[in-house]
Amino acid sequence: MCAQHDRSGLTADRSLSTNTLIRAGNAAGPIGRRRVLIVAHEIGKNDKVVLHREQAWHGLGIVVKDAPxxxxxxxxxxxxxxxxxxxLAAVQDGGERLAVESHVANVRSDTTTQLGIVGNGYKPVQNIELAEFAAGLAKDGDVVRCESAGSIRDGKKVWFLLKGQSFSVRGDSDEVVPYILVSNGHDGGTAVRCIPTSIRVVCSNTLHMVIPQYESKSDSFRWGKGGKGLSILHLGDVKAKIEDARQAVKLYEHALEDSRKRMTTLASKDVTREQLQEFWLNAYQRHFQAVPVNPIxxxxxxxxxxxERSIGEIANRFDKERDVAGATAWNAANAYTGWLQRDRKARGGEEGRININVFGDNTKRTGEAFALAEAIG
Incomplete structure (x- = not known):
């Protein structure tokens, strides 16, 4: 099958609004400080990455002083x-061609790179439309700024990372920074996605878990479970879906306020050593395997x-952050999720760790861990 070249066919700001969520600052990302949701080998010769005030990723990014x-x-x-x-056309060895009516090729206009083979009902979302979607997350008169933006795999996937105004949970030393990642794929296997998330700066934990999930009143889009955000399929009236989704994403400011309250509640809840051990063991067994009481x-x-080794590592994290977060349920939850996201061995090295933390099982595990922490007492 070949493509024919015929184009005919938390305290600092209690009045957080959507604009404060997307104001640019020092570069970081939804997987920790000084990281970007890319790996070097995924950047093709036709890809570029722009970063705000941060050293370029493996020398491949374009650093700009002012956030665009x-x-x-x-x-x-x-x-x-x-x-x-x-x-598309099917071509026999003798040169006879048969038109393929069920599928088309997505082709990059400037390089004629094939991005993916898709069904004929597939509706592409152009890069400028994705940018307009990101810009539209602000209230009227406000300006959205990007922490980073770019493409990977020669344009098959593109993204815009928007950073919000930080807030404190337990004093100025315990800072949380909100982000929204807007991404899209032209490969036929990737939906438009909008992922609200937060980072606890002191340990770089990704806080998917405290973002409530809102139900759409239509079937235009869906919110993923476990903090996986919102996704829009490339089918039907995609532009209408995007407009519907834009309004839903603006609910994030309410979700963030709810998150701040829940974080503050956890930070005010003292825990005993016995409660810690029970919480960590319950979370570990829920996510991995049962621990025999009398091993034979x-x-x-x-x-x-x-x-025992894992819980010991979690306890070490808890003790190291006691001065910042105290002997609280907030510290207990972050100790567990910090171990989960940073210490526990991940398949596939650093790339595998990024994927599981942002898009994989650790998003659900993180949410469940914080729910268990809220139940302590």
Whole structure:
């Protein structure tokens, strides 16, 4: 099958609004400070990355002094191209062609790079439309700024990372920074996604768990479970879906206020050593495997040893942050999720860790851990 070249066919700010959520500051990302949701080998020769006031990723990014708006980032990050849909044909060895009516090729306009083969009902969302979606998350008169933006895999995936105004949970030394990641894929397998998340700066924990999930009143889009955000499929009236989703994302300011209250409640809840041990053990067994009370076999003894080692690492995190977060449920939850996201071995190295923390099982596990922490007492 080939493409024919015929184009015909928390305390600092209690009045947080959407504009404060997306004001630019020092560069960081929804996976920790000084990181970007990319890895070097995913950046193709036709990709660019723009970063605000931060050393470039493996020397491949373009650093800018002033945080750009999403529309400005389109040009800076080399996203000022569009997706064309070319018809397909099946070609026999003898040269006979048969038109393929069920699928088309998504093709990058400036390089004619094939981005993906998609069904004929697929509706592309252009990069400028994604930028307009990101810009539209602000209230009238406010300006959205990008922390980073770019593409990977020669344009198959694009993103805009928006940073919000930080707040404190327990004194100025315990800072939380909100982000919104807006991304899209032209490969046929990636929806438009909008992921609200937060970072606890002192330990770089990703706080997916405290973002409430809001139900759409229509079937235009869906909120993912466990903090996975909002997704829009490339089918039907995509522009109408995006407008519907834009209004829903503005609910994030209410979600953030709810998050701040829940974090503050956890930070005010003192815990005993016995409560800590019970909480950590319950979370560990829920997410991994049961720990035998009276181990008999070698396998059971190894399970116990593994659990003891893990909980010991979690306890070390708790003790190190006691001066900042106290002997509280907030510290207990962050100690567990810090171990989960940073200390526990991840398959696939650093790239695997990024994927599981942002898009994988750790998003759900993190939410469940904080729910368990709220139940302590």
């Amino acid at each position: 708006t999403p529309k400005e980032a389109v040009e800076l990050a080399g996203l000022d191209w569009h997706v064309d849909q070319w018809p 076999t070698d396998i059971q003894r190894r399970r116990v040893a593994r659990a």
